[in-house]
Structure formats: C-alpha cells, structure tokens
Amino acid sequence: MLLANKHILLGVTGGIAAYKAPDLVRKLTAQGANVRVVLTKGAAEFVSPMSLQAVSGNPVHHTLLDPAAEAAMGHIELAKWADLLLIAPATAHCMAKLAHGLADDLLTTLYLATTAKVVLAPAMNQQMWKAPSTQANLSILQQRGVAILGPADGEQACGDVGVGRMLEPMDIVNQLTTSTAQVLQGKKVVITAGPTREELDPVRYISNHSSGKMGYAIAQAAVAAGAQVELVSGPVTLPVPAGCAIHRTVSAQQMHAQVMHSVKDADIFIATAAVADYRPKQVAAQKIKKNNDELTLTFVKNPDILNDVANLPDAPFTVGFAAESENVEAYARKKLASKKLAMIAANDISQPGLGFNSDRNALHVIWNGGDKKLPTGSKMMLAEALISLIAEQYNKS
Incomplete structure (x- = not known):
C-alpha cells in the first residue's frame, strides 16, 4: 500500500505503548500520508493531545459528540474521510469492544461507521495476549477482515518477557507499505x-x-x-x-x-x-x-x-x-x-x-x-x- 496522499485515521488507546504514537505519526507523514489522531480517554493519560497535534498538523479528536464538528456528527465525517483506520496501540480492552460491537466512545464508533480498511497493532502484557478471551476476540476480528500487525516478542514495561509488545513505529509503516495491494487482480x-x-x-x-x-x-x-x-x-x-x-x-x-x-x-x-x-x-x-x-x-x-x-x-x-x-x-x-x-x-x-x-x-x-x-x-x-x-x-x- 502506497501511503502518499492516503487519509490515515490513527486511533491511540490507553496502553503504555501510546508514548510511541507521536513517532508513528511522524513516520506516517514522512511517507506522504495525511494523519488525523483519535485519542481515547485512557490514552490521554500517556500522551498529550498537543504533541500529537504538533506532529500531525491536524486537530486531535477525542469527543464523540463534538459541537464544533459538522452538525455534531464528527464521527461520521471522520469515518468517511479515512482510507485506513489504524489503531496503535490496540489494548485488550479495545479489541474486546471492537469484537463485540460496543460503541461507547469516538474510536469504537468510528470503527463501526467506517468502510475503510482496519488495521490493529496490539500491545498488552504477554499473559493478557495469551488469554483465551483475547485470542477469541482476535479470531473474531480477523474473520471480519481486520488486519493484525504483531505483536512482537520481547521485554515488556511490566518486566515480563513474551509476546505482547507493540511493533516499533517503523515496523508498522513497513508492513503497511508492503501489503498485498491488488497483486492478483483478475486471477x-x-x-x-x-x-x-x-x-x-x-x-x-x-x-x-x-x-x-x-x-x-x-x-x-x-x-x-x-x-x-x-x-x-x-x-x-x-x-x-x-x-x-x-x-x-x-x-x-x-x-x-x-x-x-x-x-x-x-x-x-x-x-x-x-x-x-x-x-x-x-x-x-x-x-x-x-x-x-x-x-x-x-x-x-x-x-x-x-x-x-x-x-x-x-x-x-x-x-x-x-x-x-x-x-x-x-x-x-x-x-x-x-x-x-x-x-x-x-x-x-x-x-x-x-x-x-x-x-x-x-x-x-x-x-x-x-x-x-x-x-x-x-x-x-x-x-x-x-x-x-x-x-x-x-x-x-
């Protein structure tokens, strides 16, 4: 997938890996993408809206009912704007809500409202990743066409070692730019x-x-x-x-x-x-x-x-x-x-x-x-x- 001139909606959820979001935005924009960021309430505890606005050049969205948005329907406007919805990091809680159709904030509502390709970069403790409920939610999302990037294996913020780390921003960009595109068109x-x-x-x-x-x-x-x-x-x-x-x-x-x-x-x-x-x-x-x-x-x-x-x-x-x-x-x-x-x-x-x-x-x-x-x-x-x-x-x- 060529990212130049693509409209990428980046959803950031409340995990420690949210601190990587500004770097991810910079690497996406360096590929020519136009990035808008949606920040959950939990994510705002790890990374500031101001930093994400500075690197994206666009206002950061975090409120479902925003009077400043077009007729207070900002979520529909954003959903139509996006070519790609990328959620990084995607926490276990976020994945569970997406899998079961809950829409109690801006990001989960956007997921239901958009027709864009959806990509998740999960990030969580290794035991949370292995939990049967998380794996069941993962399976549901994949069966619905959601692409999953990672997670990586290694040392985690809590001190555990295992699968659950969010991929590094450059790895995420590389995987997005080397996706299959229409390489088998007509075959x-x-x-x-x-x-x-x-x-x-x-x-x-x-x-x-x-x-x-x-x-x-x-x-x-x-x-x-x-x-x-x-x-x-x-x-x-x-x-x-x-x-x-x-x-x-x-x-x-x-x-x-x-x-x-x-x-x-x-x-x-x-x-x-x-x-x-x-x-x-x-x-x-x-x-x-x-x-x-x-x-x-x-x-x-x-x-x-x-x-x-x-x-x-x-x-x-x-x-x-x-x-x-x-x-x-x-x-x-x-x-x-x-x-x-x-x-x-x-x-x-x-x-x-x-x-x-x-x-x-x-x-x-x-x-x-x-x-x-x-x-x-x-x-x-x-x-x-x-x-x-x-x-x-x-x-x-």
Missing part, C-alpha cells in the same frame, strides 16, 4: 482448507486437528489482493471470507472431485487442507459394536489432490503446505521436488501454540531457487505475506 485462485473426514460407520469417522484457519486467512488475503477466489473447504465452523465462492466437502474423495473441477481454469492453486492419506476400505452399514478386545480395519489410499493438480498438462501455479513434526525443511524440499510444485510452505507443528487450532503460525516458504522464513505472527498477517510471495513468484513464472 482465479483455488484454495483448499480444513480437514477431511473418512467414515468408519454411521457414527464414527477419522479426521485430524486442522481448524481451517490458515486456509481461510489465505482466502481472505487473496480476495484483498484482487483475486477471484474459490474456497474448497472441509468441515469447519469458520465464517466464509467476504468475496469468496465456497464449496463444502467432507471426504478426501469429495474434495478431490471438486478441486479437479475448479482448477480447470485456475491460475493459482493453494493446498492448505489437511487431507486424509487413507480411508477405510469398507464403511460399516451399522455402528461397529464393542465385541472384541481388538478391532482391525483395512485402509486404502486416498487420491493425492496436490500431486494430481501439479501434474495436470496445463497445471496452475501450485502451492503446497507441509505440516511436519521433525526434519521440517528436508521433508518440505522433498515434497516440493517429488510432486513438482511451484512453491511449498512448511510449518513445524511441534512448536507449542503454533499450527493446528492456533491463531498463530510461522512458515518457511520454499521454491526452486529461493526461500523465505516468515516469522511467528497471526495467521492473517502470514497469509498476507504469503500471498505477496506467491504473486511475486507467479509473475516471474
């Missing part, structure tokens, strides 16, 4: 996501821990990049990203059939789904009874979706995923070569708090002649970085 992208289920009997099935969060985040990032996206999803409970066509499947065979139909005119295929390698040779017509101490089942191989797409005569640019618990890079490179993929994204599922069912991940993206490590971050942030890499390599090919 058709097919993405698989989630697990598959293989029936054993009318009651039971075998599956895996995939939540579909990575695939859904990639679909959202691809839409934001201008692509026409078809999402082939296994059974998950996630909301469908706005702008995606959805094809719901259950078994590996169903997913294979849908993918082979969808990729006929696709430019890019991204396989994030955790597809079962095997299925039962026979599915019992009735519930299997617990009559014996041991149960023997025979399994047969499922079709290899990724391999079949990559080896089509007119194959799309094919991107695979490798979720491994050991020798991650070695296995990923072997898969890249053996399946004739254009690119592969490897992740270590043995790392606590990353991968399956988590909102965070880390990826090692590998292609013929190059690779790049995407450090630990939210799956939405990784999805945007991955889409940028895919677009770059696709255009080279």
